Amino acid sequence: MDALEKVTQKKLAVPYFRYLDSVSHRKGMSSGRYPVKAARAFLEVLRNAEANAEFKSLDTENLVIRHIAATKGRMIKKYLPKAYGRAGAWFKDLVNVEVVVEEVEVMKERKFVKEAVNKLLVAEFIRKATDNAGFGGIEMKRTPFGTNITLYVNKPGLVIGRHGAKVQEITDELERRFKVESPQIEVKEIPNPDLNPQVVSKKIALSLEKGWNYRKAGNTSLRRVIEAGSKGVMIRIGGKISGERARAQKFMYGSIKYSGEPGRSGMETGFSIAKLKQGVIGVTVRMLKNDYKLPDVISVGELPKQEVKEVVSQDGAKGE
Template sequence: MAMEKHFIQEGVIRSEIENYLKEEVSRAGYSGINIQKTPLATRIILYVENPPLVIGKKGRRIKGLTEHLKNLYNVENPVVDVQKIEKPTLDPNIIARRIALALERGMHRRRVAYKALRAVMESRARGVEIVLSGKIVGKGGRSRVEKYSEGYMKKAGDSLKLVQMGSTQAYLKAGVIGVTVKIVLPETKFPDQISVIEASKPQEPEPEDVKPEKKSKKKTAKKTKKKSETKKKAEAEEKDESASEKPLQET
């Protein structure tokens, strides 16, 4: 039981740290964290869209975050490492946060959802699904669920582990709206997908051309015959001319 309590406490502390950093670093485009414990320190990798907002001027803000984590959550020697997300349009947490901020500003839900769909699909994602749930219509309206999807998406089974998912909340005057985003990344390969490759046909050996050689021999023989005939004709004409010239000389 002691080991189980230890793991439960670690899970609780992890969730509290994640919620704290999510609120503190929301403007920088929070995506997630990864906690790695070593004998020397506890490394907390923070994935954000805009790292300079987390670091602050001369590293003041990141120092304040490390001190706060050490004092509140009793983290031993915390080291916060900030890393930038290369493709924020393929991160479901960032897309969900963008949708929530747009809804809080008063933009229409369908316009926001379709804009997010286009941005994700332009990044060559295989599929995306956006779910809005809550009092979407306004005051006095019933809570409802709206889904916007495009591309290929898995709904059930073990393949759901390959689907990236993020969620957040948008706080409006009418109530709270839940925003859930699911994205299938371009390099994702599902086990039920089979690609059929056509077998290449074996190349047949070309038959040896025997007949054309005979034709060429015949042609060369004909040419030699014609040449010999022309020579004979020329010699005969020369003899006739010489014979005709001799009687003229005698006269």
């Protein structure tokens, strides 16, 4: 249907393979034309089929065209009057279009991929919408009553807006653009911004845009994170930071995990971009969660103390 819509807007031409004597070439293809009236007729038929499927409680997103055919219809006979009592035949041929659609079960893998892509797009949209408030992360959970979205920001007032206008605007956009079912947005303030990798990366990017040297920005942020009590942090600044050749500089402290279960569950990642005159500089911050217990950390508990009482028997022997 998208292709037919482009044909009606004359943005996409239909290629011709026969009767090409008077058909001109189109951009990006050989001979072709824009059959606007025919495309509109086919669109109307497809929309009617979709409406019938919806009336029969079928999932319109999983419809597949099983059969489509165009056959010759009846002829409407008309006559065009001429001078001196004459008349010329002006017959109109009709076409019958038959479409059969069927609902198919979507593969689970394709469904999971679609949900993951949609979740990524939603997260990217919310990050851009709340970037000025210090976006720190997002959590999405599906419930029987809708979709619960929790936003972690540095300044909740900028996200909520006056009388909740900003949150309502984001909610309407999620329903209209991303088809999120009944989104319920909850805004929470980040307890310690220096322990949030997304907030730290954004601060470094803003410092670089203000003209700070990359070493000063990296060391200052690293010192602030260490003072906040982080168990491990890695700051990577990559791009044209000291010349025409792009390179990367790392600032590290503590324990950093790259692979395995600690790398997946124990590390948090934040990424931001600084736009400078010489180009774009990427800032990546990875932190080890303070509440995450590493598998090589073993704690041995103390045995409970037991009181020992001295017992004296009748024959004078002592025992325990």
